[in-house]
Amino acid sequence: MKILAPRGTADILPKDQKIWSKVSSTCKQIASEFSYDRIDTPIFENTELFKRGVGDQTDIVQKEMYTFKDHSGESITLKPEGTAPICRSYLQNGLSNSPLPIRLYYISPMFRYERPQAGRLRQHHQFGCEAIGDPSPQVDAEIIELGWTYISRLGLKNIDLRINSIGDLKNRELYIKELKKFLMDHKNKLPKIDQERLIRSPLRVLDSKEEVTAEITKNAPKCIDYLQNEDLEHWNELIEFLNVIKDTHTQFNYYIDHSLVRGLDYYNRTVFEFQPRESTSQGTILAGGRYDPLIEKIGGPVTPAIGFGSGIERMILEIKKQINKTDLSDKTDIIIIHIGETTKKSYAMASKLRRLGISTVLAPKRSVKAQMRYANNINAKFVLIIGEKEIKSGKAQFKSLHSNIEDFDIELKSDLIAKKFNDFQKISYA
């Protein structure tokens, strides 16, 4: 029986490493532009953190966590999301004593026991940013702009921001009551699944995929109509900020989505998602919101905060969908072809060239024809041919496989070869 990777996990193969490192270096670059500092928290945490932070009744905690007891009987959970651990670390390490808001980002694997499908894995990776300690809408705007900058820097087009406000707990309760009342009036017309949802979590009826329901909820009461005082002010001001962002980023586009509700308990006020315009069901590539109640829930002082998480695998899916597939794997700069009893000397030459920063391989010991074929098949840029003749004369043939540079002889000195190679590189980019 072959051993396979566990369900819902994936190897990141050599051919994909280049795009992965491109995405993660973009994360770091953008975070740094916005002055966010990196933080890493452990892969696992005490289970209690997620129960209190994410919410005991959420699907994530109820059925999706990788939870186990360690040898001391402690209940441990592989992190299903990034925000609660950051807040835990923020409290534990006294980051609350730094000038607030503090700006943090992370890149980390996440674990959720779910049924895998396109864009959904049991282990996936998230890039996330959190700004802790500032209640004002300018930070909401900053976080959203950061997310947008990240997306557009990766070259993605046709991505929309959906945004909504779910206010605070009090007006949300009031709103839910009104929404329930409204939906009850149409209960008989609702599909079974939404009748159930109406009882379990009425907000979910809003983003139902049933057409009948969508038709009905068009006229449903809207959450933002129930915002009051500071919540309303916050919302209105955020919209102004969004318009500022729109003025400075040509492709930026947002729309208010009254059906947008998020599945984690800690959110309040601002919630948002970035989604490709033509996306399937797992299309959301970046999502977040304000989570002012969270830190208090896990035992800290009342502390406002906002952030987002972005799935790297989904991001890469979207990049692959949108951007022409050029061969992204690294190319060999020089391959050395060796004939006769020159293998040791050729080996030494490869070694020297590498130390000069040139990606070099020694061709496998086969016939010259086969070595050349190999050189071509791995897409090497140049070939250096070393035979007994060359060792005697001290000069070897240097040959380009792609450009129309003519073959020529070059002295068998690594620094000269390296220099020549680098000169050619410059020409080809000019």
Add this chain to the structure above:
RNA sequence: GUGGGCGUAGUGUAGUGGUUAACACGUCUGGUUGUGGCCCAGAAGAUCGAGGGUUCAAAUCCCUCCGCUCACCCCA
């Protein structure tokens, strides 16, 4: 957790009861003596996802399991 589709060489597919499972791409070798890409010839590579059952005979029919995939639930 629920429901649909699918598992045949590295990859993509054909084959729907009957002799050594086919094709394309990829890989390797060769097409005289030390030169790639095109072309030609050849080779290697598959316990037909696993286990069980029906049958004289199973890749093909049935059952179970595993995996992939799509949708739902939910989410990045």
